Structure formats: C-alpha cells, structure tokens
Amino acid sequence: MKDEILRGLTDSVVSGDVEKCMEYAKKALEAGIDAYEAIMEGCARGMSIVSEKYEKGEMYVPEILCSAEAMYAAMDVLRPHLKAESIGTPRKVVLGVVRGDIHDIGKNLVKLMMEAAGFQVIDLGRDVPNEKFVEAVLREKADICGMSALMTTSMIFMPEIIRELKKKAPETITMVGGGPLSQELAKAYGADGYAKDAAVAIRVAKELLSRRGGI
Amino acid sequence: MMVDRMKPGERLVAVLMGQKPDRVPVSPFILGYAAKVVGLPIGDLYTDPKKSFRAQLLCAEMHGYDSSPMYGYAAVGAWEFGGKVGFPYEPGQSAPYVIKEPVESEEDVDRLEVPDPKTAGSVPIAMEIARQCYAMGLPAVFQSGEVLTYAGNIMGPTRLLTWMIRKPELVHKVCKKVEEFLIACAEYFTSTFGAERCIAFAGGPIESNKLISPKQFEEFVYPYMLRIHRKILDMGVPIILEHPCADQNKNMPWYRKLREECGWRGKYVWNFGPETPLETQIAQFGEHDVIMGNVDPPSFQFRSFEEVIMLCKENIERGIKNPSGYILGPGCEMPPLAPPINVYAMIKASREYGSYA
Numbered sequence: 001m002k003d004e005i006l007r008g009l010t011d012s013v014v015s016g017d018v019e020k021c022m023e024y025a026k027k028a029l030e031a032g033i034d035a036y037e038a039i040m041e042g043c044a045r046g047m048s049i050v051s052e053k054y055e056k057g058e059m060y061v062p063e064i065l066c067s068a069e070a071m072y073a074a075m076d077v078l079r080p081h082l083k084a085e086s087i088g089t090p091r092k093v094v095l096g097v098v099r100g101d102i103h104d105i106g107k108n109l110v111k112l113m114m115e116a117a118g119f120q121v122i123d124l125g126r127d128v129p130n131e132k133f134v135e136a137v138l139r140e141k142a143d144i145c146g147m148s149a150l151m152t153t154s155m156i157f158m159p160e161i162i163r164e165l166k167k168k169a170p171e172t173i174t175m176v177g178g179g180p181l182s183q184e185l186a187k188a189y190g191a192d193g194y195a196k197d198a199a200v201a202i203r204v205a206k207e208l209l210s211r212r213g214g215i
Numbered sequence: 216m217m218v219d220r221m222k223p224g225e226r227l228v229a230v231l232m233g234q235k236p237d238r239v240p241v242s243p244f245i246l247g248y249a250a251k252v253v254g255l256p257i258g259d260l261y262t263d264p265k266k267s268f269r270a271q272l273l274c275a276e277m278h279g280y281d282s283s284p285m286y287g288y289a290a291v292g293a294w295e296f297g298g299k300v301g302f303p304y305e306p307g308q309s310a311p312y313v314i315k316e317p318v319e320s321e322e323d324v325d326r327l328e329v330p331d332p333k334t335a336g337s338v339p340i341a342m343e344i345a346r347q348c349y350a351m352g353l354p355a356v357f358q359s360g361e362v363l364t365y366a367g368n369i370m371g372p373t374r375l376l377t378w379m380i381r382k383p384e385l386v387h388k389v390c391k392k393v394e395e396f397l398i399a400c401a402e403y404f405t406s407t408f409g410a411e412r413c414i415a416f417a418g419g420p421i422e423s424n425k426l427i428s429p430k431q432f433e434e435f436v437y438p439y440m441l442r443i444h445r446k447i448l449d450m451g452v453p454i455i456l457e458h459p460c461a462d463q464n465k466n467m468p469w470y471r472k473l474r475e476e477c478g479w480r481g482k483y484v485w486n487f488g489p490e491t492p493l494e495t496q497i498a499q500f501g502e503h504d505v506i507m508g509n510v511d512p513p514s515f516q517f518r519s520f521e522e523v524i525m526l527c528k529e530n531i532e533r534g535i536k537n538p539s540g541y542i543l544g545p546g547c548e549m550p551p552l553a554p555p556i557n558v559y560a561m562i563k564a565s566r567e568y569g570s571y572a
Contacts, residue, residue: 016380057465060428062376069377100307105372105426127307152516152550153247153257153309179461180513180550188517197425 002033006042009074013046014053016066018073025077035078036086040118043071043078047116055199061105068112091209094142096124096133098157103150106178109198110146117202119144130157134164137172144205145169147191149178159189166190173208177201216563217570223281224353230505230540231454231482239531239569241561242282242507242544244486247309247551248558249274257551258304261288261311264343272351278558281542284348285356286341289420289460292365292393293317294336296327309551311337318370324385327369329395332403345404354414357404358397359447359455362439363427364419365393372421379431386435394439401447410451417443418458418486422466429465437469441476448480455483456507460547462490471499479503489546493533501537508534509546515557516550523557527564535569543569 005028012020021043028038050067053059059067093114097107104126111121122140124132137145145165149155155178162174175193176186186194193208195201220237221229229236249270250260260267264286271284288310294300298317303309318324332338345355366389367375378386404413421427422436447455459466474483485496486507493508500506510526518526527543534541543565549558 057424060424060431061426062379062431065373065377066380098307100303100305100309102312105376108373151307151309152513153303153552154307155513156552157307180516182513185513185517 009042101154292368360417423461
C-alpha cells in the first residue's frame, strides 16, 4: 500500500499529472505516511527521474515544467503536515540571475531541482545587483551561492561577486552556470563549481558539499 | 599575409553567387559591439536607426569585414504585438528585453491582433535602417522568424513551454498570428525595395534543443516555418539567412526537410551555433547553400588574440571545404564587450588561412 502510493506520487510527478499527484498526496496522508517521506520518496524521487531524463535528452523543458507543477501541487498538500523533527536542517542555496540579465529559465530549473533534492532555496530572482547576492549569503548563512547568466555582458559580474564572497563568506560554495559559461571560464572567475544545466547542478552541488564535509 | 583583391561587398556577393572570392568573407554578426566601438550606449543601436546604421557602417569600415548593417534582436515579438520592451542602457544589458508580454492569460490569446507591420513595434526602425542600406546599394534585411521565439516573447517563455503540453491549441493560435504577421512584414519590405534587394533573416533561441524536443519542433515550428519560407521564396527573395540559435543538432532533419520541401530554391546562409559541427552542416546543405561558421562567441570576449586566431583558422580549414561557399563568423552575436583586436583576428585569419588563390 505504502509503496504503491509513493510509486504513484513518483509516476505522476514524472508524467506531470497535477490531479493525480494531489490525489496521491492526499492518499499518503490518509494512509498515515509521514509527509516528509512522501515528499522525499515520492515527489523528489520523481524529480530525480525527470532530471536524469533531461540529462539524457529524453525529456525537455515543457515536460519538466509540467512535472514541476505536479510536484508543487503535491507539496502544497503535504507541506502543512510536515513535522519539524523529520525535516532536519536543510542546506541553504542563494540563487539568482546576475545584474542586467532577465533570462531566468535556467535558474528556475536549478531552483526546482534543488528544492526537489531537499535544499532550501533563497531565490533572488533576475537582474540581481552584486551586493544583493553577498547580503543574502551573509544573512542566510548560505551553504551555496549559485549565479546564472545568459549574456556575455552580464556574466562579467560573476567574478566580482565571487571575490566579495571569498572575502566575506569564504565557507560559502560558489557555483556558476548559463549559456556563455564554461568550466574554463568558471575556473577563471574563481568559482568553486560549474554546471552546464540544472540536472548537473544538483550533482555538482552535492559533490562540493560533500568535499566541504557538509552533506 | 595576402593582399585583398576584392572589396568587402564584392567578396560577399561572390560567395552568394556561387563564385570564389579572393579569400573567405567575414561576417562577425555585430550589433551591440558596433555601439561600443563608436562610443554609443548599446540601447541606441536598437532605438535610433540613424545612429545604428552609422555605427554599424563605421564599425564594418574600421575592421574591414564584409557584412552590412541590419536590425534584429531575440526578444522580438512582444512589442510588435502590443507588449513592452526595455532597451539595453544599463550595465550588464546587451539587447532589448521584454518588460510586458501582450499575452498573460488564455483570454488574451483571442484578443491578440495581428499588427500592421508599418507601425508595429520595432519594424519602423528596421525599415529605416533597411532604407539607408538600400540607398547605399546594400541589401535590405528584414526579420522573418522564428515563430516560436516570437510566440515565447508574446506570452513569456515559461507560459509558452507549459502550454505546449497543457494547452497546445492556444500556442498554435499565437503561432498562426505570428506567421500572418511575418508574411505581412515580408510583403512590406519586398514591396518597398523589390524582393531581389532583400535578405530575410530568421533565428531564435526558443527553438533550441536546450528547451524543446525535435518532436515539439516538428509540431510547433516546422509547419509555420515551411509556410513562411515558401511565401518568402515565392515573393522572389533570393537569400535567407537562417540562424538556428544555440544547440539545434536534433532539429537538423527538419531544416534539411525545409530545404527539400522548398525545392532548394534561393540561396540559404546557415549560421548554426558552435554546437553544430561544420561537417554536419556541409553534409546536409553543402551542395546548395553557404555555411557561415560558427566560432564559439564567448571566446571572442575572454580569449587572447592568438587563441581567437587559432579558433578562426580551425574553422576556416573545416568550412572552406563546403562546395557552395563559406563565410567566417561567430555562432551567434559577437559579444558587445569583445576586445576589438579579437574582431580583427577574424579578418587576419581570413587573410592568412582563407585565401582561394
């Protein structure tokens, strides 16, 4: 019964079926399944499959956005029933698109995948001034600061932000991504990590946290 | 290093006519960079046709590259259909961007009207630049796609991508209106200048396989693209500059089918992103079309002069094998902040490694 419900949640996230996802979330609560377990073993597992399929070119952004709708619908049902002791302390990620840049599809996908993976994301939005990244990292004591850019004119702000963070929050992991970025450029900018897309971003984030001893 | 025997315009015309020029022509896909070169804010390049034309012309003259002024940007569609765009006057910005989409609800789709190209959004600016080009004997370039990129700017990319699954009929309604508008634009330009003096330019990032599948391309892009291209070719436009932006490797069969279904009419100039190998492009289009390839754009901004020369050399050595002609260019717009020496690197590489003698 429990397995069937969790599998139902996973499958309906993958297929982007909002109605079914909400139905399974309600069923999970009725069956006495812990809400956190339903989120992690049902919804998050579904998003993890979505992420793998995206990386393999088996799913594309339209399908991912529908999966996200389904996942968030189930989470809306489950979240009020979360018990503080089951959640623990999630890792915090400050995320934003750098100054001058309004292209946020990539950032939103990273946010989605990170939330599904259990991170707490502080989304600064798009066209974010350098100092806002630094302020948010300090205020939130963030584990990771992720910066996204699609324009060659806006990506130049990344090294400035990274320099500031290295001075003021040296423990915070810095990650960059977006169309004009590359591993080479990320290294030149002083970033700790680079991800070519949202699926890779989760892996890189976990690896970097593990290396830092945080996961 | 060879001495040029042809003028920029002559070199490009030779390639488009299927003849061998003195050396490989260079088309650096320059827009915002031209504003930087002449000391203007990038925004002026998109708002002031006189300044834009002059900046692009002087930039071409200074560097000695072969392409001529044009107008276009990726956020096109929103302003034309009644929304609002902002222009790049702030640090970090490089191109116009959408501030308000004309479609924000399902009801807006039916309310959306096909605008008159004579007054729609940026078209009058594009027309004014085309007029100045025409007066100097240069081609009049007009934007002819891509449809899904227009639709994404009209309804917002996230809404578009979600509706492609949830409400495909609404996406088709918007795409149909965009098709109608783009054909009207083509008629406006060709009736003003004569089709033989026009070049159609199409391209957009939303068609990229970073976002959509080839199956979705088949459903939401191909039918519209085919009808628009057929119409433009029927009008007598001799050249279509097609820029499948970013990674569109999986859409390649559809671009090939487009050429086949249009009977290989006209001359196409293909400018794929750097993700698409030149050899693949030559295999698909080499018997008829010109390949404009496709050096990695960010490299012009952050690599050294010597590195850019080497990238251009490698591109030339592969592209020059195209039997129907090759133009050296970046795989998307030249970064506005590229050091001028790296734009010159393209000309120098063409002279050193791109001679047809």
